[in-house]
Amino acid sequence: MAKKSYSFYPGCSSQKAASSSNYQVSVDTMCKELDIELNEIPDWNCCSASIGYAGGGELPRLALSARNMALSEEAHPDQDIVATCAACWLATKETQERLNDNADLLAETNTALAEAGLKLKNEKKVRHMVEVLIEDIGYEELGKHVKKPLEGLKIAGYVGCQTNRPFGIAGESFENPKYLDKMIETVGAEACDNYEKKVSCCGGALAFSEPEKSQALIKEIIESAYDNGADMIVTPCPVCQMNTEVYQEQINAKYGTKFKMPVVYYSTLLSVAYGKSAKEAALDGQVIRAKQLEEIAGK
Amino acid sequence: MSNYNQEMIEKYRGNFLKEVQDNVEEGDWVKMCMQCGVCSGSCPLGPHWEHPPQEIFMMIRAGKRDEVLQSSSMWMCTSCYNCIARCPRGLPITHIMHGLATYSKRLGLAPKNQPTAKFAQLFWDNLTRTGRVNELKLGLSLYFMNGFSEGIKTALKMKDIGLGMLKTKRMTPMEILGGHGCKDKKGFHAMLKKAQEIEEARIGKSGS
Numbered sequence: 095m096a097k098k099s100y101s102f103y104p105g106c107s108s109q110k111a112a113s114s115s116n117y118q119v120s121v122d123t124m125c126k127e128l129d130i131e132l133n134e135i136p137d138w139n140c141c142s143a144s145i146g147y148a149g150g151g152e153l154p155r156l157a158l159s160a161r162n163m164a165l166s167e168e169a170h171p172d173q174d175i176v177a178t179c180a181a182c183w184l185a186t187k188e189t190q191e192r193l194n195d196n197a198d199l200l201a202e203t204n205t206a207l208a209e210a211g212l213k214l215k216n217e218k219k220v221r222h223m224v225e226v227l228i229e230d231i232g233y234e235e236l237g238k239h240v241k242k243p244l245e246g247l248k249i250a251g252y253v254g255c256q257t258n259r260p261f262g263i264a265g266e267s268f269e270n271p272k273y274l275d276k277m278i279e280t281v282g283a284e285a286c287d288n289y290e291k292k293v294s295c296c297g298g299a300l301a302f303s304e305p306e307k308s309q310a311l312i313k314e315i316i317e318s319a320y321d322n323g324a325d326m327i328v329t330p331c332p333v334c335q336m337n338t339e340v341y342q343e344q345i346n347a348k349y350g351t352k353f354k355m356p357v358v359y360y361s362t363l364l365s366v367a368y369g370k371s372a373k374e375a376a377l378d379g380q381v382i383r384a385k386q387l388e389e390i391a392g393k
Numbered sequence: 394m395s396n397y398n399q400e401m402i403e404k405y406r407g408n409f410l411k412e413v414q415d416n417v418e419e420g421d422w423v424k425m426c427m428q429c430g431v432c433s434g435s436c437p438l439g440p441h442w443e444h445p446p447q448e449i450f451m452m453i454r455a456g457k458r459d460e461v462l463q464s465s466s467m468w469m470c471t472s473c474y475n476c477i478a479r480c481p482r483g484l485p486i487t488h489i490m491h492g493l494a495t496y497s498k499r500l501g502l503a504p505k506n507q508p509t510a511k512f513a514q515l516f517w518d519n520l521t522r523t524g525r526v527n528e529l530k531l532g533l534s535l536y537f538m539n540g541f542s543e544g545i546k547t548a549l550k551m552k553d554i555g556l557g558m559l560k561t562k563r564m565t566p567m568e569i570l571g572g573h574g575c576k577d578k579k580g581f582h583a584m585l586k587k588a589q590e591i592e593e594a595r596i597g598k599s600g601s
C-alpha cells in the first residue's frame with residue numbers, strides 16, 4: 095500500500111508528558127507500521143473540548159477550531175484533518191458543520207481569523223484516526239501486519255460517547271457499534287460481545303468537577319467488563335481511557351470493589367500485535383499495568 | 394451583569410421562549426420539542442438533574458425564567474450526545490443545554506459555586522492563556538478552586554492519581570514553569586478578542 099498522508103491535530107492531552115502522551119506514542123508506532131504519515135498542523139491550539147462553553151461564547155469557541163482548520167488548509171492543502179482525541183475530533187467537526195450551515199457565522203469567524211492573518215475555506219474532511227484505519231486501511235490490511243496474535247485475551251471494547259455520537263463511524267449504529275470488537279478480533283483476541291456499557295458515558299470532563307457522580311458511572315463500566323469476563327478494556331478516546339483507568343483505586347476505596355482492570359488504547363493493542371516492544375506500544379504509560387500485553391510484547 | 398439581566402427582563406416582558414430563541418445558542422429549536430421525554434431518560438447524570446431537558450423545554454414555554462436560568466441542571470450535562478442521537482425531532486439538545494448555561498452565566502444568574510461552572514471557567518482561562526491546556530496548572534487550580542484548605546484536602550485525596558501519572562510520564566511538574574503553548578500567541582489572542590467583540594456586539598443588538 096502506498097503511503098497515506100494526513101494533516102494531524104494531536105490535541106493538548108497528547109503532548110509530551112501530558113495525560114495521554116502514551117496514546118501518541120502508540121499511535122506513532124502503529125502509523126509507522128501501516129505507512130501512515132501524520133503531519134502535525136503547525137502551531138495548532140486547543141479546541142476547548144466540550145467544556146469550553148462556560149468560559150467562551152459561541153464565536154470564540156468556533157474560532158478556536160477554525161484557526162486549526164485554517165492552519166491545516168494552509169500547510170497541508172490536500173490532506174484530510176485527522177484527530178486522535180474524540181473531543182478534538184468532535185469540536186472540530188462540529189465547528190465545520192456549524193460554519194457550513196451558517197454563512198453569517200462563517201463570515202464572522204473569518205473576521206476574527208483575519209486578526210491572526212488566517213482565512214478559512216472550510217472544505218476539508220475532519221476525521222478520527224479510527225476512521226482512517228477502518229476506511230482507508232481496512233480490517234484486512236490491519237490484520238496482515240499481525241505478527242503476534244493476542245490469542246487467549248478477552249477484551250471489552252469500550253467505545254464511549256464522543257467517538258460514537260453525534261457523528262459516529264459510518265455504517266455503525268449508535269447503540270451497538272461493532273468496529274472496536276472487529277479490531278479486537280483482527281488482532282486475534284476475543285471481544286466481549288455483550289458488553290452492556292459499551293456506549294455509556296464515563297462522565298467526561300465532569301469526572302473533575304463532579305467526581306462522586308462520575309465515579310458511580312465509571313464503576314458500572316468497569317463492573318460490566320468484569321461480568322463479561324474481560325481481561326482488559328480497550329478504548330479509542332483519551333478522556334474515556336483516563337477516567338476508566340485512574341480512578342479505580344478511589345472507586346475501590348469507596349465501594350469496596352477490587353478493580354484492577356487495565357484500560358488500553360486500540361493503538362496499543364495493534365502495536366503489541368504488530369510485534370512492537372512494550373515501550374513502542376507505550377505499555378509503560380499504563381497506571382494499571384497490562385501484564386498480559388507486556389508478556390506478549392516481551393516474547 | 395445584573396443590569397443586563399434587567400434589560401432582558403424589560404425587553405422580553407415575560408416572553409421567555411422568545412428570549413431563548415434570540416439569545417441562546419441553538420435556542421430556535423426549543424419550539425420544536427414535542428415533549429416525548431426520550432432525552433430526559435438519556436442523561437447519564439439524570440438522577441441529579443433538578444429539571445431534565447424535556448422539563449426545561451416545557452418550562453421555557455411556560456415562561457419560568459428564573460427557575461430555568463438559576464437551575465444547576467444544565468451544568469450537569471456531560472456532553473454525551475445520547476439525547477441528540479435519540480430525539481425524534483432532531484433537537485440539538487446538548488448545545489441548547491450548553492447555550493442555556495452560557496446565557497445564565499452572562500446574566501449573572503448561574504448558581505454560585507456550581508463545580509462544573511467553575512471548572513469550565515478555569516479550563517477556558519487556562520487554555521486561552523497560551524493556546525493550549527496546561528494540565529498541571531489546570532489540575533492545581535481545580536483542586537484549589539474552593540479555597541486553600543479544601544484544596545489541600547482534595548490534593549491529598551488525588552495524590553495517588555498524581556503519582557501514578559508522574560511515574561508513567563503522563564504528567565510533569567515542569568509545566569508549572571510554562572509548558573506547552575502556541576507560538577503565535579499575539580495572533581491567537583487578537584483572534585479571540587475579535588470573536589468576543591463580535592459576539593458581544595451581536596448580543597448588544599438583540600438586547601437593546
Ligand code: SF4
Nearest residue numbers: 105106107141143181
Ligand atoms: S479536547 Fe482535550 S486534548 Fe483535545 S484540544 Fe481540547 S483540551 Fe486539548
Ligand code: SF4
Nearest residue numbers: 426427429430432480
Ligand atoms: S427527545 Fe426531543 S422531542 Fe422528546 S422531549 Fe426531548 S427534546 Fe423534546
Ligand code: SF4
Nearest residue numbers: 436470471473474476
Ligand atoms: S448530552 Fe447532556 S443533555 Fe444530552 S443526554 Fe447527555 S448529559 Fe443529557
